[in-house]
Amino acid sequence: MRKLLLLGLLLSITSFLFSQRISKFINAKKVKRIEEVLAADDMQGRKAFTPAAEKAAGFIAGEFKKAGLQTYKGNNSFLQEFAMIQPKFISANAIVDGESFSEQKIFVVTTQASLKVTDQSGYGKASIKKGNNLTAVARELIGRKENLIVTVDTSFASNLSRLGSLKRNLFQTGKSVIFLLTDKEPTTFSIEAKHEIQESKLMNVVGVLPGKSLKNEYVIFSGHYDHLGIGRPNQEQDSIFNGANDDAAGVTAVIMLARYFVKKMNNQRTLIFTALTAEEAGGYGANYFSKQFDPAEVIAMFNIEMIGTESKWGTNSAYITGYEKTNMGEILQKNLNGSKFSFHPDPYPEQKLFYRSDNATLARLGVPAHTITTSKMDSEKYYHTQDDEIETLDIKNMAEIIKAIALSSRSIISGEDTPTRVAADKLENR
Numbered sequence: 001m002r003k004l005l006l007l008g009l010l011l012s013i014t015s016f017l018f019s020q021r022i023s024k025f026i027n028a029k030k031v032k033r034i035e036e037v038l039a040a041d042d043m044q045g046r047k048a049f050t051p052a053a054e055k056a057a058g059f060i061a062g063e064f065k066k067a068g069l070q071t072y073k074g075n076n077s078f079l080q081e082f083a084m085i086q087p088k089f090i091s092a093n094a095i096v097d098g099e100s101f102s103e104q105k106i107f108v109v110t111t112q113a114s115l116k117v118t119d120q121s122g123y124g125k126a127s128i129k130k131g132n133n134l135t136a137v138a139r140e141l142i143g144r145k146e147n148l149i150v151t152v153d154t155s156f157a158s159n160l161s162r163l164g165s166l167k168r169n170l171f172q173t174g175k176s177v178i179f180l181l182t183d184k185e186p187t188t189f190s191i192e193a194k195h196e197i198q199e200s201k202l203m204n205v206v207g208v209l210p211g212k213s214l215k216n217e218y219v220i221f222s223g224h225y226d227h228l229g230i231g232r233p234n235q236e237q238d239s240i241f242n243g244a245n246d247d248a249a250g251v252t253a254v255i256m257l258a259r260y261f262v263k264k265m266n267n268q269r270t271l272i273f274t275a276l277t278a279e280e281a282g283g284y285g286a287n288y289f290s291k292q293f294d295p296a297e298v299i300a301m302f303n304i305e306m307i308g309t310e311s312k313w314g315t316n317s318a319y320i321t322g323y324e325k326t327n328m329g330e331i332l333q334k335n336l337n338g339s340k341f342s343f344h345p346d347p348y349p350e351q352k353l354f355y356r357s358d359n360a361t362l363a364r365l366g367v368p369a370h371t372i373t374t375s376k377m378d379s380e381k382y383y384h385t386q387d388d389e390i391e392t393l394d395i396k397n398m399a400e401i402i403k404a405i406a407l408s409s410r411s412i413i414s415g416e417d418t419p420t421r422v423a424a425d426k427l428e429n430r
Contacts, residue, residue, distance in 0.1 A: 022403050022406060022407070025259055025263055026256050026257075026260055026399055026403050026406065028395045028396045028398075028399045030256060030259075031256060031395050031398050031402065032390075034063065034251075034252040034255055034256070035244060035249070035252050035308075035390050035393065035398075036390060037059055038056060038060075038244075038251060038252065039242045039243065039244035039389060040242070041242070043056055044229060044230055044240060045227050045228055045229035045230055045240050045241040045242060045243060046225055046226050046227045046229070046243060046248075047226060047230070048202060048226040048277050048278035048280065048281045048284075048285075049200050049201075049202065049278075049281070053225070053277060056225050056226075057079060057203050057204075057225065057277070060078075060255065060275045061077070061079055063255045063258075064205065064207035064255070064258060064273065065078065067255065067258040067262050068259075068262040069207030069208060069209055069258055070210065071206075071207070071208065072206040072207070072208050072272070072292075078205050078206060078207055079203045079205060080204040080206045080274075080288075080292075081201065081202070082172070082201075082202055082203070082204075082288045083171070083172045083199050083200065083201055083202070084169045084170070084171065084199070084201075084202055084278075085111040085169070085171070085172055085197060085198070085199055086168060086169060086197075086199075086200070087110060087111065087167055087170065087195035088196040089193075089195055090194040090195055091193070091194050092106045092108055092191070092192065092194070093106070093192055094180065094189060094190065094191040094192070095189065095190050095191075096180060096182065096189045096191075097184070097186055097187055097188055097189070098188075101180065101182075104160070104181075105160075105180065105181040105182070106179070106180060106181075106191070107152075107160055107161075107163050107178075107179040108176065108177075108178050108179070108191075108195075109142050109163075109166060109167045109170065109178075109179075110176035110177075111170050111171075111175075111176075111197065112174075112197075113194065113195055114193075115191075115192065115193045115194075115195075116190075116191070116192050117147075117149075117176070117178060117189070117190075117191045118188075118190050118191075119186070119187065119189050119190075121147070122147070123147045123148060123149045123178070124146050124147065124148050124149070125149050125150075126148050126150045126151075127150060127152075127153075127185070128141075128150060128151070128152045128153060128156070128179075129153050130153040132153075134156050134159055134162065135162060135163065135166070138150070138163050138166060138179065139166055142166055142177050144175075144177075145175060146175060147177070148176075148177045149178050149180065149186065150177060150179045150180070151182050151183070151184070151185055151186070152179050152180065153183060154181055154182065154183050156181065157181060160179065160181055163179065171287075171288055171291075172199070178193075202277050202284060202285065202288075204274055204275065204276050204285045204288065204289050205225070205274060205275040206273070206274045206289070207258060207272075207273045207274070208270065208271070208273075209258070209261055209267060209270065209271040210270050211267050211269040211270035211271070212266075213415065214268045214269045214415050215269075215270050216270070216297055217269045217297060217299050217415070218269065218270050218271075218272050218298045218299060219267075219269050219270070219271050219272070219298075219300050219409070219412055219413050220271075220272045220273075220298060220300070220301040220302065220303075220362075221253075221254050221258070221271065221272070221274070221304070221405075222250075222254060222273075222275070222276055222286075222289075222301060222303045222304065222359075223247050223249075223250025223251040223252075223253060223254045223276070223303070223304045223305060224247045224250065224251070224276045224277065224278075224279035224280070224285065224305070224357075224358055225247070225251045225275040225276070225277065226276075226277050226278055226280055226281070226285075227242070227243025227246060227247070227248075228241035228243065228280060228384065229241060231386070233386075234385070234386045234387075236386075238387075239386065240386060241384070241385070241388065242386070242389045242390070243388055244308060244389050244392065244393055245306045245307075245309060245375070245382065245383075245388050245392070245393060246305070246306050246375075246383065246384070246388055247279070247306060249305075249306060249307045249308040249398060250303075250304035250305045250306065250307065251275045252398070252402075253304045253307060253401070253402045254273050254274070254275060254304060255273075256399075257273065257402065257405065257406055258271075258273040260406050261406070261413070266414070267413045267414070268415040269414075269415055271413060276289060279357065279358050283360070285358070286358035286362075287361050289361075290361040290362050290365065293362075295362065295365035295366055295367050298362060298367045298369075299368070299412065299418055299419070300328060300367070300368045300369070300409075300412050300419050301359055301363075301368070301369035301370070302370070302372060302405060302409060303357055303358050303359035303369065303370065303371040304371070304373075304405065305357050305371050305372075305373050305375070306373045306374065306375040306380075306383075307372065307373060307374050307398055307401045307402075308374075308392070308393035309374055309375065309376065309380065309392070309393065309394060310374060310376075310394060311344070311375075311376065312347060313342070313344060315394070316340050316341045316342070316397070316400055317341065317342050317344065317374070318343055318372050318373060318401055319343065319344040319347060319372075319373060319374070320332070320343055320344070320345065320346065320370045320371070320372055321346045321353045321357070321359070321370055321371040321373070322346070322354035322359070322363065322370050322371075322422070323344075323345035323346055323370070324345065325368075325422050326368040326370070326420045326421065326422055327419055327420045328368045328370055328412075328420075329343055329345065331408075331412060331417045332409065333408070334411075335407060335408045335409070335411055336404060336407060339404070341400065341401075341403075341404040341408075343372075343404075343408070348377045348378060351377050352428070353371065353373070353377065354370075354371070355427075355428060357371045358371075359371045363422045363424070364422075364424050364427060365424060366422050366423075366424045367421070367422065368419035368420065368421060369422070372405060374401065
């Protein structure tokens with residue numbers, strides 16, 4: 001009994017000392033400093049595609065540099081710039097095996113204003129068969145990095161126009177996919193299409209802390225820095241959607257974690273820290289970011305969103321979306337044994353939160369990618385309102401949550417634990 005008491009006392013002292021050490025790097029004062037900048041009125045709600053979002057990205061890049069991170073793949077900037085293309089259809093025509101196709105039988109996904117393709121153009125071939133999920137298969141084909149001619153079974157004649165949503169916003173890849181409504185695989189063809197092209201610039205912010213023995217295995221810490229911008233004034237005549245909780249809180253966490261892990265320098269796996277753009281506009285930042293990795297090399301993704309308020313269990317707690325889809329939550333909780341902090345499964349499964357944040361893109365590729373949050377989605381008073389300001393946040397509790405994420409991730413970043421993969425084929429088609 002005496003030995004057990006001494007052991008318990010030793011563990012308590014060790015836990016206290018470790019908590020004191022981490023508090024040097026992650027504490028309420030440091031958290032508040034970053035939050036105050038990101039959620040300030042002069043950030044104008046950080047709406048994607050606006051100069052305000054670029055200003056926020058510049059601030060985050062500066063914090064990554066001060067933390068001591070490296071740029072991704074030796075780039076000269078922490079800013080991961082990319083373009084979104086919005087093609088407006090003008091005309092299309094095709095002659096396939098001597099038969100003229102009307103516009104209603106042609107659907108073209110391209111980022112080129114003027115496209116001309118023949119059977120000598122080297123396009124690959126694919127098909128969407130009767131009984132397939134038209135949108136799901138088309139999305140997968142568009143996501144490939146190759147030019148394609150796709151035959152679509154004529155049973156989809158009345159549904160071909162539904163594919164329009166798939167080309168509202170495209171990345172500048174130079175690749176084109178042409179869908180032809182026909183039951184025959186074409187042998188000879190000549191296809192022309194014209195679009196009016198509108199290009200919009202976006203940027204993620206990405207920093208890297210290289211691993212020691214497992215450099216090609218990646219652990220990602222992410223949050224989205226965009227919000228809703230400026231809208232109509234509310235009763236208090238406030239028109240700015242500051243997004244202090246959604247998701248300046250998550251980005252603050254990413255910056256704090258970067259500073260902490262750079263100081264520790266004991267990560268065996270490579271750590272990627274990213275502030276993603278355009279989550280509110282459709283997840284475009286996460287979509288582009290995910291394409292830069294081989295999913296098999298991404299070991300885990302900690303997506304952090306809305307941790308500025310207490311969870312339904314009170315302070316020192318958070319929940320993990322999609323908890324049941326991998327064993328990552330169990331690993332995190334194991335690493336917190338002896339602490340007062342607890343992670344829980346998502347208590348709002350009807351809200352489909354696993355599919356509504358930036359973790360979803362990599363999760364669909366099999367990556368153990370989860371969102372950590374405290375948001376009470378059945379009663380979050382300031383969600384998507386102008387009142388989501390820093391004064392509504394529990395900064396002290398935020399610091400404790402960030403500490404918990406740092407401590408709970410330690411066996412994953414050290415290579416001791418590897419979470420199970422997401423069964424991507426069992427996810428909902430959203």
